[in-house]
Amino acid sequence: MEFIRCWFCELARIAFTIEHLDDVQDALVYLEQDFSQRRNKADIAAIGSFVKEIGPLRNCRAASEEFAGLALRWLKKFDFLFPSRITNLCGCQIGGKTPRIDYNRLLKDLHEFYASFSTPVTDCEVNAFLGLGDAKGRAARTPDDPAIPKLAKSLSEYHQKKKWITCTECSRIGDTIIALEQPASWSLVHTDHSFNDLCRVLKKDHVQILSVGAIHSELRGILKPKPEL
């Protein structure tokens, strides 16, 4: 679900935005300005380079198809690499969705999927999974550890207010739900350092894959350790 929400939908958005502009270069510039998160800007720049690599972009339709196709191939590759799935304990109704695309109607089918994925589910079983407001529910049992103040804060507030959550609220506590849902016999492999504390607090097995930048920082620390004061 996180992969679709964070990456797939953003590429799809790029495809639809390009259709609104007359020139592909203008579309890429607009999108770079529009995306506020730094990591997405970098990826859009990388994507822009890729699109330029594949040859002159004849028209916006061809470019939007390239982005749409890229999003779908990413998702296929993701599912190809990770074919196994854990039991959907939290009852998420959108995470397991797979787009059904006829490439003769690529943008229309993609739009249908995007719209369906983006529509918040109002009767999600994640409420029962978390037991918000229930003194014996998972939300009550999640430790309020100072190491995970921000993540615990949202869940704690939903619990105290006995809030009925939809996809909108769920996206704010997605990492916590992922960690809570993780079976004891599985190890959570992640690139996000916030899972380190979350899994430690919840006593879940995990492995962090460091980014290139993090590896470089670690190497610098080893090769040029800071003198002790």
Place this chain on the structure above:
Amino acid sequence: MAVPSRATNWGWEEYTIAFPAHTLNRVEVEVFHELGSDFDPRPIMEQRLIPSSKFPTLVTFKSEVLRGAAQRLRSPEYTATVRRRKARALVEEMKALEQYCEREDLTVWTFPILNQIKELLAFLADADEEGNTREILRQVRNTLMNGGWNRYRDAKARITVAAILERLANAEEVHAEDVDSVFDDLCRAKLNPVGSFLSGTENESPDVEKEAEVPD
């Protein structure tokens, strides 16, 4: 109409002269521009010999652009025919790659294949019925790019892609299921049909980024 003016010794004066309709000679020159499938402009020349007459000759020049031929040539059937023909040519190129697979300059020999795929993609760009074909071609194109050409030293990769192109060369219609099976076939042959991968940027937790006051 201007006529020489005797009064002004070969200067010119403007006169309006009305002629009865039945006294006018009329000549119509019709030019029809037929557009080919490539919409290339072609100059057309027409000549008429107008005999001299004591009455003026009214020449009507009429030009018309005929799109019908071009539209027929861009029909789904025609597009599919071209797709099959060009895919057949790609199959032969892919099979011929075997003789170059040990060479260091392999990209020289994969270049024509890559180029033809891009050209075929451009040709099919506006064909509504060839969307699935375009996606298959994009996947094959991506396998050749960014170092992927080295995988074509392996016979399995060449055979797999040749078989995919063979399907395009034979199919009346290309379906969505074909796209999915091509993707799987390429992955099994250890080719990369995806294209650009995600960059390795440092990720912050999306929960932290979206942290906000919890509304009631």
